Amino acid sequence: MTLDSISRRRLLILGAAAGAAGILSGCRRGQSDPTTASGSTPTGSIETESGNLKVFEWAGYELPELYPDYPYDAPKFTFMTSDEQALAKVASGFRPDIVHPSVGYVRDWVDLDLIQPWDPSLLKNFSDLNPSMIEAGQIDGQQYMIPLDWGFSSILYRADKVDPGATESFSLFFDERYAGRISWWDNPWMMVIAGYVRGFSNPWDMTDEELAMVKGDLIDAKKVVRNLWQSQTDMETDFAADDIWITYAWPASWWAMNNEGLDVTYMDPAEGRLSWVEGLILVKDTENYQHAHAFANAWASPQSGEWLISNYAYGHANTSISLDAIPPELVKLLSLDDPSVLDEPRSHIQQWFPRRVLYGQIWSEIKAA
């Protein structure tokens, strides 16, 4: 046996040991309760904090116009691509101070012990926020989300090519007259829509029987679908190129297609529009507790809201925004002059999925079928 061969053997042992150490550290990371970091406290002063605020944010929301009164150093942004990706990334060790998820996922963040409640008394603009959205951001009486942006989820269709019938309905998604011209969102929310079309009492938490019916409906209806979109830009490209006439969309797409000169209608279906709310959540043990509140307060300001609505065609939770500053088409599109627009049954605010894994599995099976 030569010294070289011994070295190689030792090398392999060393490598295996390093790998095992890495794997074990991964295991610990996967199962540990991430509460070991020393965070700043609600009673600490802002001067004692590092001020290097880290925000896990949607691309496009990093612009300073959306937090105009934040007086400290510009936050460092990392971009999330979906609620699921953000949750998985933070659950597996990534540590921002603030994340910007949808309201339907807040309970998941709480269940994984990743976030802490906000102190609304530190937010001057909090009292101006929409009460329904504030309530949606609460769990067990604690304000885990500061609601900020919102919008509808409904059908966008070409008014010059599509006849929705006497009553506008989500069933247009399954209309065989327009086979090959229909696009669905690639998300279990399509199951919720199918549940509302069936008239189920709570499509966000369907029973096994209801899920089986919805699954069958969607598999049957899949033949009329041209595409399942994951990227809003891709969907708008297809729509503008005349490949798609009927699509799942958010209000911003109506605005974009209207600006393209297309004759488009954003449907107000008989089943009620779905609506989504997003906002900021505060990661547990943040070292920038006070800075995070200052940032959330800046985002919650009416100036931020005016800019968001006028430029992105999304709603904003602040109710003191002057509608005179908003283009009238957008006021109409989002029914900003109607304080009850988000109330049931006209609108169904996004809810937490108690059976999220099952919904995800069934949605995958629908697509794979």
Added chain:
Amino acid sequence: MVRPARSTIHQGSLRRGLATLALVLPPLGWLILFFLAPIVLVGMYSVGGLTLYRNDVYLTLDAWSRFLDGSVYLALFWKSVRMALTVSVLAVLLAYPVAYYLALCTKGRKYVLLLFIITPFLTSYLLRLLAWRVILGSHGVVNSFLLWSGMRRAPVEWLLHSPFAVILVLTYVWVPFVCLPIFVTLDTMDRSLLEAAGDLGASRWRTFWRVTFRMSTPGVLAAFAFVFIPTIGEFVTPLLVGGPKGFMFGNAIADLFGPGFDWQTGSVLGVFLLLVVGVVIGIFARSMRLSEVTSR
């Protein structure tokens, strides 16, 4: 004769051993950290050795048994195998004449031409995919021509967002890459064998089939493997041009790790794909060795 002291030999060997260690350790560490460890972690997720979400079940083979017990994912896997086979065969069939021409019919500028052929690889994959959307759309280049020429009254809709689009785009993407291994085997072939075949009275077709093609078999097999292995787990192309019927196994894996919230089943699918790819690589490696032996 003066014999070197035992300690001098020992020091020399030790130095060589340390040098080897210093050279090998970084790539080995890289492989362990970024290849083996992630695979082990995914494997552990697949049996519940690791869990991420609260609903995940600890230490169970349920996800494996659900997958293997006739799940839709297994059917989807076979669909992906069929699509990958189609793409691989098409890519090799299209690349072979190009490689043949470059290796055996051109003289001075073969490498310049080869560079031109692989030029698409220097541009963004996403950009090339999006270009195909423009070409295949209802008002794209192809449909516009068909309508203008009167060959069709309405656009051909299955050109985009269909399995056809996935196969077409993937074939286009892989053809230049597939040219390389075939070109190398043909270019390094002993030309005197062709002359010998001709001298012995073989026709051009017989010479091609019995000599040229046989000699290029390792390159063909390598090319086939280069396409088949990545294509079977492909998910970006089906996502952008596949539509609801172009959904592939890779998309199901991405889904389960994303909106599906089911890392356990996603890991099962991932590990299964890895095992299949390992088996395929083994088979191809063995075939290539055998064909090398038989071609000599």
